[in-house]
Amino acid sequence: SMKNALYYKKERMDQYEKLNPEVRVERLLGVIRDDLRLKELPRHMECFDNSNFQGAYPVSAMVCFKDGKPSKKDYRHYNVQTVEGPDDFATMYEVITRRYKRLRDEGEPFPQLIIVDGGKGQLSSAVQALKDLGLYGHIAIAGIAKRLEEIYFPDDPLPLHIDKKSETLKVIQQMRDEVHRFGITHHRKRRDKG
16 A cells, blocks of 8 residues: 555656646756755756767767756857867866856856766866866866766765666766767767868
């Protein structure tokens, strides 16, 4: 009977959220905030990934999620300008610097959360870029390592393991897969053109 009651409650909640989508968005963002120990609701999240072919045609991509959904008009491609060879860390530093320097200079709003596809190395490069721009501490940042789906935070040596069925992990994985797809598509176009 306990199982039936929980099932009934979940079914009613799902039905309520279908009729009121903003309730679902608020709940989802609340879950993400709590799971990742953020200070505010992550209404605007950005995710970065790099692609290259043995160092040739290096590109980077950024996808933007607003209220837990993709905001395709805010997606960006970056042709890497200053990095020679397959240096993922320097590429991440360049792209994070370019993105947030531009937002700062144009007075645009910053995201509440930045996700970097990669482990500690890519995350530390992104953190250094934010520090150099004077933005570190104003924007939450985390890295996701592919293999075990571990979430890394700056200044925290141990990764955070989120439940595999968690909505937070599903959103982060969706962002990571989307930025990977978006980046690879651009990389292939550049390579074919070359």
